[in-house]
Amino acid sequence: MQMQIKDLGEFGLIKALLRDQPHFEGVIVPAGDDAAVVEITSGMRIVYTCDCMVEDVHFLATARGEDVGFKLLASNISDIAAMGGKPRFAVITLVAPGETLVEWLQDVYRGLGECCVLYGVALVGGDTSRGPKIMLNIALIGEIEPGKEMLRKNAQVGDLVCVTGPLGGSAAGLRVVTGKVPRGLPVAPYVLAKHYQPHPRVEEGQALTRLGCKCANDISDGLASEALEIAEASGVSIELVDEDIPICSKAEQIAKHSGEDPLGYALYGGEDYELVFCIAPSLLPHLIQVLPGASVVGTVKRGQGVSLLSASGARPINTAYNHFNKGDL
Secondary structure, eight states: OOOBHHHHOHHHHHHHHHTTOOOOTTEEEOBTBSSOEEOOOTTOEEEEEEEEEEBTTTBOTTSOHHHHHHHHHHHHHHHHHHHTOEEEEEEEEEEEOTTSBHHHHHHHHHHHHHHHHHHTOEEEEEEEEEOSSOEEEEEEEEEEOTTOOOOGGGOOTTOEEEESSOBOHHHHHHHHHTTSSOTTSTTHHHHHHHHHSOOOOHHHHHHHHHHTOOEEEEOSSOHHHHHHHHHHHHTOEEEEEGGGSOBOHHHHHHHHHHTOOHHHIIIIIOOOOOEEEEEOGGGHHHHHHHOTTOEEEEEEESSSEEEEEETTEEEEEOOOOOTTSSOOO
């Protein structure tokens, strides 16, 4: 018989969920006391971020717990990566109905643990409560060398706009999750992995700071939205070139099957967790050596907003992702 949260109780649940979490250097007092105590590297600045996932907004009730847990932490790590930092310590808030299966939540924490090991993050505590739907929130602390932060406001006119890798894979995976594309397609497992288990670009972010990059954003809500955030913060305009935007080849196959434009996946799909960044043209030869998978996708210009340049000319892109004016899954 499968056990529910209400059968185990809050403290029994906490013990069950934290039992197999990995341990890391720098944790002085781990989860289990009133608060955790951690040690930050001397001379480093602290980077904070938090992000949540809500049932029926970010994931379906049928989702695998491991996937939910992995993606929850990965989305937070991506914010640290976009700043050029190193993720270190996390705390989690869990809200769930009493009927939620303990085994499913243990799978969530198993996915969290897998992501922790991959990126060197210690889960040092959290909180639990009852609620009508499952909601998970991670607060994450990272470190960065003073003055190395990459900020949205630092784009300069004449900069090249670049991305660290192909886009659209997660949006293609979402088409499979929601049943718009059959799971039996040969490319379905690949795009599902892109959607559920993204790999934030921590090493790439740190490489960019060493290169001298001062402006970056992670692609959580689509390239169009992230470019717009940079343009607005920097008081500039950004022109993207449609044929230069790298699109995941398997996402192109999904788009062909569904009769959609794969460019839309890259611009508006989101959750690829690649980085979009701006560099001076003089840094391009060095960028190619350090990050050979990166692509130049546009330029920073005077003005405001984001435009897309195609064979028929340039047109403005005004749409940005917003949780409160877009429907759920």
